[in-house]
Amino acid sequence: VGWFQEGQQASGATLPAPATGSGSDLWEEFPLRLSAVRDWLAKENMILGDLAAVVGRGGLLRPVSGGAYSVNETMLADARGSRRGKHASNLGCALARALADEAERQSGEEVLALVVDPVSTDEFEDVARISGLREIPRISLSHALSIHAVVHRFCKRRDQPVEGTSFVVAHLGGGISVCPVSDGKIMDANNANSGGPFSPTRAGGLPTQELIALCFSGRFTHGELVEMTVKRGGLLSYLGTDDAREIENRIEAGDEEAALVYEAMAYQISKEIGAMATVLRDGVQGILLTGGLTGSEVLVEWISQRVNFIAPVEVCTAVEEMEALALGAIRVLNGETQMKEY
Numbered sequence: 001v002g003w004f005q006e007g008q009q010a011s012g013a014t015l016p017a018p019a020t021g022s023g024s025d026l027w028e029e030f031p032l033r034l035s036a037v038r039d040w041l042a043k044e045n046m047i048l049g050d051l052a053a054v055v056g057r058g059g060l061l062r063p064v065s066g067g068a069y070s071v072n073e074t075m076l077a078d079a080r081g082s083r084r085g086k087h088a089s090n091l092g093c094a095l096a097r098a099l100a101d102e103a104e105r106q107s108g109e110e111v112l113a114l115v116v117d118p119v120s121t122d123e124f125e126d127v128a129r130i131s132g133l134r135e136i137p138r139i140s141l142s143h144a145l146s147i148h149a150v151v152h153r154f155c156k157r158r159d160q161p162v163e164g165t166s167f168v169v170a171h172l173g174g175g176i177s178v179c180p181v182s183d184g185k186i187m188d189a190n191n192a193n194s195g196g197p198f199s200p201t202r203a204g205g206l207p208t209q210e211l212i213a214l215c216f217s218g219r220f221t222h223g224e225l226v227e228m229t230v231k232r233g234g235l236l237s238y239l240g241t242d243d244a245r246e247i248e249n250r251i252e253a254g255d256e257e258a259a260l261v262y263e264a265m266a267y268q269i270s271k272e273i274g275a276m277a278t279v280l281r282d283g284v285q286g287i288l289l290t291g292g293l294t295g296s297e298v299l300v301e302w303i304s305q306r307v308n309f310i311a312p313v314e315v316c317t318a319v320e321e322m323e324a325l326a327l328g329a330i331r332v333l334n335g336e337t338q339m340k341e342y
Helices: 026-043 073-080 088-107 144-157 208-215 222-231 234-239 244-252 256-277 297-307 321-333
Strands: 053-057 068-070 112-116 166-172 176-182 286-290 313-315
Touching: 026 088, 053 088, 053 321, 068 321, 073 088, 088 112, 112 321, 144 166, 144 176, 144 286, 144 321, 166 256, 176 256, 234 244, 234 256, 244 256, 244 297, 256 297, 286 297, 297 313
Parallel strands: 053 112, 166 286, 286 313
Antiparallel strands: 068 112, 166 176
């Protein structure tokens, strides 16, 4: 059972979107979210006591290597204390623990409570942490759950172990993560909120001096600049929409600006793939593209034309978040991997 996103409807369970900027505490929503999961289980005629494991979305925790982690008191304390920031995914581990405990009381058997590949997954080499300014280290924040799941699925379909493989994986969605992955480990990543290619709503890497000037121009507050760069940047900033389908329709109708901006996004993604390929010194076996934007044939074609000289380009069906969580738990239950201690 994963955490419900704000406003997401799942089998009739709807949660209200918390107010932004109001200082509201997401943990006040914990009982409501827990109740929504119980209601969904009842509607699906699922009995808690029949469960072998409950998986929560791993949030902004301490930096950890990828994998499945048992929910313990340290994790719960870090999540509740918003150790690396406030986000609804911080509730995931607590929801998993509460449901697993309830399931254990019903069945009398151990029920695992775990998280898989949390947002704070960090497998960087030390050299990747140097930014160019001592006060600002590079940090590992990426779509780790999706990226690891895609690599596992790709290797399983080809009946090859993850060990010994080397890919550049690009998760292309509302945010974009481009990562070199060696032996299943994410060696580097652009921070989708602060660097790399622009995306449908995020500005990506920006010219430093010009950004500093904008910050001190007096035109915008701190909150407004965060909103501009994370939620109203990218395609939305240039074209007034973050809907790739609408933009492609505009391109087909002859909108030259839409074509230029959309190709620029493909251009920046391609540059990031090329940069990340240099991390894999023993060569790149494949470039794996995943995420919602891979449904855009024109975007995929533009990227492929620029990077296929590096390695073959494969479009991989996105592994949905809930499925990726379940697959991670199944690997533990089947003995394919060991559950780690946080």
